[in-house]
Amino acid sequence: KVEFKPKTDVKGLIVKNGTVEGVETVNGEKFFGKYVIVAPSRSGAEWLQSEAQALGLKTLNNPIDVGLRVEVLASVMEDLTSVLYEPKLIYYSKSFDDQLRTFCVAPYGEVITESYNGVLTVNGESYAERKTENTNFAILVSTAFTEPFKEPIAYGKYLARLSNLLSGGVMIQRLGDLESGRRSTHERIARSVVSPTLKNATPGDLSFVLPYRYLADIREMLHALDKIAPGIHSRDTLLYGIEVKFYSSRLQLSNCLETKIHNLFTNGDGGGVTRGLVQASASGVIVAREIIKREKPKA
Ligand SMILES: Cc1cc2nc3c(=O)[nH]c(=O)nc-3n(C[C@H](O)[C@H](O)[C@H](O)COP(=O)(O)OP(=O)(O)OC[C@H]3O[C@@H](n4cnc5c(N)ncnc54)[C@H](O)[C@@H]3O)c2cc1C
DSSP states (O other), X not given: OOOOOTTOOEEEEEEETTEEEEEEETTSOEEEOSOEEEXXXXXXXXHHHHXXXXXXXXXXXXXXXXEEXXXXXXXXXXXXXXXXXXXXXXXXXXXXXXXXXXXXXXXXXXXEEEEETTEEEEEEEOOSSOOOXXXXXXXXXXXXXXXTOOOHHHHHHHHHHHHHHHHSSOEEEEHHHXXXXXXXXHHXXXXXXXOOSSTTOEEOOGGXXXXXXXXXXXXXXXXXXXXXXXXXXXXXXXXXXXXXXXXXXXXXXXXXXXXXXXXXXXXXXXXXSOOSHXXXXXXXXXXXXXXXXXXXXXX
């Protein structure tokens, strides 16, 4: 029998003598079980990190991904998206030798906002039943921080808060305005050939939000992308900020994704081992197979 408990937040893990015994919800209800799989995704990554600290589990820093969402006319990306729904393009910047990549390409889609505990960031989606004239995608810069820094999630949130502070939410800027060193305004956005699909973004100046390194990297990659999809580096290209991926701490795990606490597994984006739907699903299968193996009666 499987029982689902939706809309029930887990507050803590119950652990005794190095073995997991269950979970406790925010309402104080306790659920006991031989195995616990924790998969709280990116929104719960910070919670998992604090739980890990309380339980004395070591966390390793994953690189943090920070960037912008780019919106262009769908026709600009058509040659790519018609043959590959989600082209994954990787670029190493000349200025800093940073790795950048395109992420979550949304052909004929819409730019949307995401809220992480009150911090607004951007993302993109395509819908089966409605299409826009635009395609959007993220350009993310990966940074692996070194000692003594241990809080990449807090860093990402800090940058997102800066954007929220200056714009009251999400900021939008035309690439041409960014290149000319001026803010975008409602009038300038209205003159853009690309009409924003996220209507409530505030025109502003992203150079007040993103550190120089990220901005220089992203501008370089837009130049490079223009060679394979002419029109990406146009003054009417829209940039939304900021996009951050909060899966930035990883617990020390065995090959079957078990923590140092016996029978406590973690998988998916929150555990820091995956960064997308297919990997997250596959990581669940790895854990399930291990549990089945342990439960099989010994011959
Ligand atoms: C807008 C958007 C677009 C995306 N587009 C793509 C895409 O195009 N391609 C792609 O591969 N991936 C995409 N992703 C990423 C993909 O959704 C994730 O990689 C995947 O869902 C991660 O799976 P998961 O099982 O780790 O977490 P999830 O599927 O997010 O499930 C985690 C669940 O845990 C719950 N939770 C968190 N904390 C607690 C707690 N303390 N107690 C109880 N429950 C808790 C959450 O509410 C959530 O329901 C997108 C994500 C978003 C948000």
